[in-house]
Amino acid sequence: MLWRMIRVDSIVPMTDAPRQLERPRTIVTVDRCTCHDVRFAAIAQWSTARASTTIEDIEDQWCCGTSCGMCRPYLSHMLKTGDTTIPMIMPSDNP
Numbered sequence: 001m002l003w004r005m006i007r008v009d010s011i012v013p014m015t016d017a018p019r020q021l022e023r024p025r026t027i028v029t030v031d032r033c034t035c036h037d038v039r040f041a042a043i044a045q046w047s048t049a050r051a052s053t054t055i056e057d058i059e060d061q062w063c064c065g066t067s068c069g070m071c072r073p074y075l076s077h078m079l080k081t082g083d084t085t086i087p088m089i090m091p092s093d094n095p
């Protein structure tokens with residue numbers, strides 16, 4: 001049987017996919033470094049008082065990115081865009 005993933009947390013058979021797609025999609029977002037429980041909004045606010053901020057500056061000040069490293073792409077995105085709540089980056093988003 002063919003299966004199609006339509007949400008991060010659910011897999012439905014292909015035969016049910018059209019009905020499932022009519023539902024609003026759940027968008028999983030990331031808003032913090034979970035290892036150090038630091039919200040990106042706090043980092044962004046701290047960053048506004050600085051002339052420039054790099055990932056290394058954030059690591060030195062907040063320790064974010066220094067444990068599992070999963071927050072590093074989100075921190076990079078935050079520095080580029082100012083967004084502090086970011087849709088989860090899936091492997092297919094980063095070829």
Ligand code: FES
Pocket residue numbers: 032033034035036063064065066067068069070071072
């Ligand atoms: S989530 Fe930031 S270091 Fe693990």
